[in-house]
Amino acid sequence: MMDPRPSAQDVMRCDLCETAVVQMHCDTCLVNLCTACVGKHMISDQSINHKVVTIQSRKSTPLYPVCTSHAKEQCEMYCKHCDIPVCLSYIASKHHLSHELFKILQVVGEKKYMITKERNELNETIYPIYQDIASNVQNRISELQKEYGDLSTAITKHGEDWHREIDKLVKKLKAEVDEMKNTQLQTLQKHLDEINKNISDIKDEIDSIETAIDTNDLSKLLNVSSNAHTYRCLPNKIIPSLLKFIPGKMHQEELSKMFGVLSSSSSTSDKHGYSMKTTQKSPEAVSSPQVKQLLDEPETVTTIRTGYTKAGSSPPVKQLLDEPESVTTIDTVYSGILGGLYNVACLSDEEIWTSGTDNAMKLYSINQGSLLKSITTKSGNNPYDIAVTKSGDLVYTDYIDRTVNIVKNEKIEEVIRLQKWRPRGVCSTTSGDLLVIMDSNDNKQTKVVRYSGSTETQTIQFDDKGKPLYSYGPFYRYITENRNLDICVSDSEAKAVVVVNQAGKLRFRYTGHTLALKNKPFDPQGITTDSQGHILIANYNNDCVHMTDQDGQFLRYIECRLSVPYGLCTDTNDNLFVAQYGDRQVKKIKYLK
Template sequence: MDARTSAQDVIRCDLCETAVVQMHCDTCLVNLCKACVGEHISTNESKDHKVVKFQSRKSTPLYPECKHHNKQPCTMYCKQCDIPVCTKCLTSDQHLGHKLSEILQIVEDKKNKIIKDQTELKEKIYPTYQDIASDVQCRMSQLKTEYGDLSTAITKHGEDWHRKIDKLVKKLQAEVDEMKITQLQTLQKHLDEINKTMSDIKDEINSIEMAIDTNDLSKLLSVTSKVHRYRNLPLKLSLSFSKFIPEKIQEEKLSKLFGSLSLSSLTSDEHGYSMKTIQKSPEAGSSPPVKQLLDEPETVTTIDTGYRQLYNVACLNDEEIWTTGNNKTMKLYSINQGSLLKSITTTSGKWPSDIAVTKSGDLVYTDYKDRTVNIVKNDEKIEEVIRLQKWKPKGVCSTASGDLLVIMDIFDKPAKVVCYSSSTEKQTIQFDDNDKPLYSSGGSIRYITENKNLDICVSDREANAVVVVNQAGKLRFRYTGHTLSPKNKPFNPQGITTDSQCHILTADDNNDCVHIIDQDGQFLNYIECGLSYPYGLYTDTSDNLFVAQWGNRQVKKIKYMY
C-alpha cells in the first residue's frame, strides 16, 4: 500500500514525498505542499494549472478531452449523438442542427440523478433490508417461542389427563425420540458413506500419483481409473419436523384422541416483503446526523484520578464519569470541574475488572476474583446480579435492550460472551459456524461493547484482535491492527467503545493511540493526542471520547468528530 496516498495515513506531497499536503492541483490531480507549488507549475507551463487549498480539491471542473480534437476541452454536450463535444466540433458539420447543452448542466442533471439513487439506497432500500433482517430475527425468536409453547402444550395436555394418559404421553414422547434417533442415524449413515467415499477418492488420488511418479511402465499400464464412480454425487437429504395438534379430552379412544405431531416446513415467498416508504416527519424518529472525523482530534479536558494505575472509565452522563483502578474504590468525577463527587467500595474488597452504566443510570462492575457481576443502585446499594461457579467475568456492557453482555474466561477453555436478562442467561457466544473458538483462551484482558447496529464487539488482547459478531453470534470480521501504526509496534487492543456513527474505537497501549474502524472493520484513523498507555474507553451522547490512561492515571476527554 502506498503510504503517500492511503486514506489510513497522513497524506504527503506527491513531489517531495515528505511534507504534509496543503494544496492541490485540480488540473493535474496532484497533492502539493506550499513549497512545491512553484516547481509543479514550472514543470509544465503549457497547462492552465488550477491550484487550490487541499480542502477545496476537485472544486474546479475538469472537462473531458475531445476524442477528435487533441487536448480540446469539451464544454458542450450533443444530446442527439450522446457525446461531449468541443468548440471545434461545433464548427464542423457533424453536429449541425443537433440539440446541444452545456456539459455542466448535463453533469449536474446526472449528479442529481445519482444523488437521488443514493438517497433511495440510504433512506428506502437499505432500511428495507434492515427491516427484513429484523423480521427474520423476530421470526427466529417467534420460532423458539412457538416450539417452546408447543412443548408446554403437550406437557399441559398430559397433566390435564393425569394418570390416565401418562402412558400415552410417554409413548408419544418416545415416538418423537425415535424419529429424532432414526433421522440422526440416517444422517450419520449418510455421513459415514460420504466419508468412506472421500477416503476412497484419496486412495485413488494417491494410487494415481504413485503410478505417475514411477518409472515402472507395467504398473502405470495396470492402473485403472475409477473416477466415473465418483462423478454421480450423493443425494441431498432434506429434514422436516413434526407438530403437535391437541384434541379435545375424551375418556374413550385415548390413543387416537390425545393428539399427534404434524409435519412442519419452512417455505419462501417471493412477494413477502415490500419496499420501505420514505417518511420525513418532524415527529418521526430519524437516524443520527452524519458526522465527519476530524483530521486532528483535540483534547478538551484532562482529569487526574489519583489511582496508582488507572484502568477503566464510564460516562454516567455528559457531566460525570465513573473510574476504576488497581484498588477497591470506584470514583465518580465531575467532568467540567475535575473534582471527586463520590467514592464506592466493592463488596469483596477486590478491584473491578470492568465497569459500565445501564440505561437507567446504574453502575455495573465485574469482580474477576469474586466471580460476580454487580449493580450499584442510585442509593449506592450494591446488588449481586450474577455469580459464576467456574468462569470469571472480564468485560461488561449494557445493551440497547437493557440486557448485560459479559465476556468471561476460564483457564483451559476459549473465552465466551454471555447475554443476561437480569440474572437469567439468554444467549452464549463462543464458537463460529465451523465450531472454531471465536475468542482466545486463558485469563487475558478482554473488553466488550455493543454497536448501534447491535453487533457485539470484543477486544481480545491475547489474540491481538478485535472480534465482531452480529446479534445472532455469527462472526462478521476480525480486526488485527494497521500496518502503519504510530510506533510500528504490534497491535495490543485494550478498551473498546462505539459512537453514533457505528464506528468502533479500541485502545492500543503498545502504540499509545486509539484505532477508529468502521462497522465493517475498515481502518479509518488514529487518535494520538499525547496518550500514555490508553486502557479503558467510553463515548458520551455527544460522541466525545473518554480515555483512561494507565501511564499517567489521567482521563482525557477528546473531540474527534464534527
C-alpha cells in the same frame, strides 16, 4: 356471395381498402398497406415524410419524437445540456448554441445498452435473489411457527410440571394433616376411655355406699369403705394442639420469576441483511444518526486527574494471572505490582465513573474535575470492568468473587453469580441486556453470555466451523455493543478485535493497522463505539487509539499525547474519554466535527 375473407385464421388486410392482403407498412403512420394503396397513402398528407417498407421490415425504421415547437418535424438530435430531443429547425433557430448535441440514435443506443444491461441484471441476478429471499423468508415463517409452537409446548409442559409438583405438595400436606389428626384422635379416645372407666367405677362406688346405708346389717356397714379420695384428684385435661395452614403470599412478579420469563426479543429491519454477493452485513438497529465528519486533527478538550495509586512504569504483566484460582495471587497482582487507572464509563455528558487497582469506583465531574462520589466493592476486591446501564446504574464485574453487580442508590446488588466461570468485560446493550465475556476456571475456554436480568439468554463461543471465536488464558478482554447491534470484543492474547453480529455469527477480525505509530505489536485493551458505528480500540503498546468503521476498515489513529491508554467510552456528543494507565488521567478528546 361468399365473403372472400375467411372468418378463421384470417390474414392481415390493408388498413385503407380493407380487402387486399397487406404487403407494405408505413413506419411513420403505423398503417398496413397493399401495393395498390401505397400511392394513395403517400399523397394523403404530403407534409409528413412517409417511410414505407415491406411488411417483413416494419419497425426497422426508427420513430423519431415529434418536435413540440415545430409541428410534424421529427427530432433527430438530442441536447445533453437541456436533456431534450430537438429538431433541425429548433437547432437552426440558435436556441441551442454552445450546447452539446448528439444524434438521437446515439443517445437512444446508449440508453438501450444501459437498460438492456439492467434488464439482464434484473432477470439473471436480482430476480433470482428476490426469489431466494422470498423462499428463505417463507422457510423462516415456517421455522418461526414451529419454534413458537415448541415454545408454547415447553411453557405448557413446564406448567404441567408445576401442577404435578403442587399436587405432590398438596398431597404431602394433607397426609401430614391426616397423620396428626389420627394421632390426636387416638390420644383423646384413650383419655375418654379412661374417664368412662372412672365414671363406671364411681357409679359402682355410689351403689355400694347406698346399699350399705339402707341395710340393717351393721357388720356390712362397718366393712364399707369409701374411695372418694381416689377420684378427688381429677385427670389432666388434654387439649389438642390444632395445626394451622398459613398460605404463602403469592406475588405475581416473584411467581413469574420463579416460573420462568421470556427473554426480550424483537424483529429488526436488517438494512444490510441481503446482498448481491449473498454476504451478510450486520443490521442497522436504529435510524441513521446525523453523519459527522472526522476532524483533521483530534484535540484534547479537558484532562481529569484521578486519585488512583501511582502506576508503575510498565503496563500489567499478564503472566502473573496464571493462577486465577488463587485469590491471594490475584490480590497481590491487582493491589501491589500494578497500580493505576484502568476503566472509564460515562454516566452523562457531565459525569464519568472510573476504576483502577483499588476497590473503589469513583465518580468525577468532567467540567470541574472534582471527585463527586466513591463506591467500594461489596467483596473488597478490585472491579475488573465497569459499565453504565440505560437507567444510569453502575455495573461492575468481580473476577475473584465470580459475580456481576449493580449499584443502585449507592447500594450494591449481586445480579449474576457464576460457578465455573469468572467474568471479565461487561457492557450494557441498547435493549437493556448485559453482555459479559468470561473465562473458565481452568483458563481453557472463553465465551460471551447475554443476560436479561439474571437470566442467561444467549451464549457466543464458537464460529460456524465449531472453532473458538476467542482466545483463552489469563489475559485482558473487554466488550462493547455497536449501534448496528454487533458485539465487539478486544482480545489482547489474540492481538485482535473479534466482531460478531447480534446472532453471534463472526463478521470480521481486526488485527491492527500495518503502519503502526511505534511499530510495536497491536495489543487491544479498552473498546467502545460511537453514534456513527465507529469502533475505537485502545492500543497501549503504541500510546494511541485505533478507529475503524463498523466493517473493520481502518480510518485513523487518535494520539493526543496519550500515555498507556486502557479504558475507553464515548458520551452522547461523540466525545471520547480515555483512561490512561500511565499517568492516571482521563482525557476528553474531540475527534468528530
